[in-house]
Amino acid sequence: MFTTYEEALGWIHSRLRLGIKPGLKRMEWMMERLEHPHDKINAIHVAGTNGKGSTVCYLRNMLECAGYNVGTFTSPFFEVFNERISVNGHPIADEEIVRLANIIYPLAVELESTEWGSPTEFEIITAMAFYYFGNQEDVDIVVFETGLGGRLDSTNIINPLLTVITNIGYDHMNLLGETLPEIAFEKAGIIKEGVPLVSSVEQEEAIKVIMDRATSLQSQVYCLDLDYHITNKRPIAYGEEFSIRTPTNTFQELIITMKGEHQIKNAALSLMAISVLQQQHDFIIKETHIREGLKRARWIGRFETLCDRPTIIIDGAHNPEGINSLVNTINTRYNDRKVHIIFCALKDKKLSDMIIPLETVAESLSFTSFDFPRVSSAKELFDVSTFEKKDFDEDWKSCITRKMKSVTNDEILIVTGSLYFLSEVRPFIVEECKNI
Template identity: 55%
Template sequence: MIRTYEEAVTWIHERLRLGMKPGLARMEWMMEKLGHPERRVRAVHIGGTNGKGSTVAYLRSILQAAGYSVGTFTSPYVEQFNERISINGEPIRDEEIVELVQVIQPLADELERTELGGPTEFEVITAMMLYYFGKKRIQDIVLIEVGLGGRLDSTNVIYPLVSVITNVSYDHMNILGDTLAQIAAEKAGIIKSGVPLVTAVNEPEAREVIAKTAAERKAKTYWLGVDFAVSHQQTTAEGEQFSITTPFAEYRDLRIHMPGAHQIENAATAVMAAELLRLNYSFLIEPEHIHDGLAMAAWPGRFERVSDDPLVIIDGAHNEAGIRALVDTVRTHYSDKRVHVLFAALADKPLERMIRLLDELAETITFTTFDFPRAAAADALAALSSHPQKAVTDDWTGWIREKKKQIGDDELLLVTGSLYFLSEVRKLLKTDAN
C-alpha cells in the first residue's frame, strides 16, 4: 500500500515504462469500475496543437472573476507534479495525490492482468483527475486539456458542455499523421454530437476536416475570424490590447499580459467559450468578468519574463508553430535587443525547421540537453544549425549563470524549447533570484 507522496509520484512515473497506448478501452474499463465519475464532471474540453494551456488560463481566470470554482487538468507541469490537477489555480495537496493513487493503483494492477494491459502514466493521471472532480471535489466547471491528439486521448471519455480546438499544426507526426488533414482528424475526435465547438483553426486543409466532422455530429461551430473576430489590436508595454466581437456581444479595449498575436487568438477563443457557457448553461458572466479575467491571466513558461536586469525570457516553444510565434513576438516586443538563445528539445520534434527560425532571430545560439528520456543531444541540435555564432554546452546551469553576468541593457537572454527543459530552467532562475 502506497502511504507517502514520494511513493505515489514514483509509482505514477513508473507507468512511463508502458509508453503511449492510444485508445479508450482502458479508460472506459476504469471509469466503469469507479462508477463513472466522468459523467458528473461539467467540463470544457480543450484540444489543439498549441495554445491549449494559455486558453485554459484565460478561461479559468474569466470564470474565477465571475465567482466560480474552477478545476483544471493540464500537462506538463512546470514547477510541481500536483499542478496538473488544480482548483482555482492552486495545485491539489500532496495527501490528496496519495489518496487518489490509493484508489487507482489497485485498479491498475487488476487491469494489468487483463487482455487490455496496464494503464499508461497519462491514463492513470486522467483517471485520478476524473475521480477527484467527479466524486471527491465536484467543481462548478472543469477545464480539461487534451494530452495528445484527441480522438484516442484518454480525456476523450468525457462529454463536455463546450469543445475547443485552438489550432492545428505539425507536431507528434509519428503518432498523429504527417499531413494537416490527418492531424486535424485526430483533433476533431473530441467533437461530440450536439456540443458546440469553438475553434481558431485557420489552415484550409485542417478547417475542411474540422467543419466536416462538426457537421456530421451536428455541433454548432464558432470560427475565429468568421463568427467571432478580433479588432483594434495594438502592442503595449505590458502585453496586448484589442477588442473582440462575438455573435452576442462586443468587448472593447481588452488587455492581456501574455504578449504575442497568438495569445490574442487564445484569449478570443476563451472569451467565445465563456459566452457559450453564459448563453447555453446560465453561467453568470458579465463584461467586467471578461475584462478582469483576461487582465489577470498568467501561464508560467509562456513568454515569461523571469528577470528584468538582466532581461531573461523563457518560452516553451516546443514545435515549429510555437517557435514561429515566439520569433514574431520577440521581433514585435524586443526589436531593439540583441537576442542570445539557449535551446533544448525532444528528439521527436521537427528540429531542423525549428532551429532555422531561431538561427534567423539569434545574435548567438547555444544548444544543450537535459535529463529526459527523449531529449535530443546538444551536438545533434548544433549540427542542424547554420548560425555563425553557434555553440554547445552540457552544463546549461553554469552557462545561464555566466551569461546573466555578461549581457547588457541592449541584450536579451531567451531560453526556449521543451517545456520539460523549461521547468528545470525556471526552478534554477527562481532559486537564484531568492
C-alpha cells in the same frame, strides 16, 4: 499501497516506461470500476497543437472572476506535480495525491492481466483527475486539456458542455499523421454529438476536416474570422490590447498581460467559449468578469520574464508553430535589441524547422540538453544549425549560468524549447536571478 507522497509519485512516474499507448479501452475499464465519475462533471474539453495551457488559463480566470469554482487538468507541470489537478489555480494537496493513487493502484494492477494491458502514466493521472472532480461537489466546472491529439486521448471519454480546438500544427506527427488534414482529424475527435465547438484553427484544409466532423455530429461551430473577429490589436508595454466581436456582443480595448499575437487569439478563443457558456448553459458571466479575468491571467513559461536586469525570458516554444510565434513576438517587441537564445528540444520534433527561424533573430544561439527520454543532445542540435555564432554545452546549468553572466543589461536572454526542459530549469533561473 502508498503511505507517503514520495511513494505515490514514484509509482506514477514509473509508468513513463510504458510510453504512449493511444486508445480509450483502459480508461473506460477503470471508469466502469469507479462508477463513472467522469459523467458527473461539467466539463470543457480543450485540444490543439499549441495554446491549450494559455486557453485553459484564460477560461479559468474569467469563470473564477464570475464566482465559479473551477477545476483544471493540464500538462505538463512547471513547479509541482500536483498542479496538473488544480482548483481555482491551486494544486491539490499531497495527501490527495496519495489518496487518489491508492484508489487507482489496484485497478492498474488488475488491468495488467487484461487484454488491454497496464495503464500509462498519463492514463493514471487522468483517472485520478476524473475520480477527484467527479466526487468534488463544490467544483462547478472543470477544464480538461488533452495530453496528445484528441480522438484517442485518455481525456476523450468525457461528454463536455463545450469543446475547444485552439489550432492545428505539425507536432507529434509519428502518432497524429504527416499532413494537416490527418492531424486535424485526430484533434476533431473530441467533438461530440450536439456539443458546440469553438475553434481558432486557421488553415482551410484543417477547417474543412473539423467542419465535416462537426456537421456529421450536429455540433454548432464558432470559428475565428467567421463567427468571431479580432480587431484593433496592438502591443502595449505590459501585454496586448485588442477588441473582439462575437455574434452577440462587442468588447472594446480588452487587455491581457501575456505577450504575443498568438496570445490574443487564445484570449479571443476563450472569450468566445465563455459566450457560448452564457448563451447555451446559462452561466452568469458579466463583462467586468471577462475583462478582469483576461487581465489577471498568467501562465508560467509562456514568454515569462524572470529577470529585468538583464531581461531573461523563458518560453515553451516546443514545436515549429510555437517557435514562429516566439520569433514574431521578438520581432514585434525587441527588434532593436540583441537577443541571445538557449534552446533545448526533444528528438521527435522537426528540429531544423525550429532552429532556422531562431537564427533569424538571434545574436547568439546556445544549445543544451537535460535528463529526459527522447531528448536531443546539445551536439545534435548544434550540428543541425548552420548559424555562425553558436555553441553547445550538454550541462544545462553550466550553459545557463555562463550566458546569464555574459548578457548585458541592454540585451535579452531567452531560454526556450521543450516544456519539460523549462519546468526543470525555471526554478534554477529564478534562484540565479536573485544573485544578479
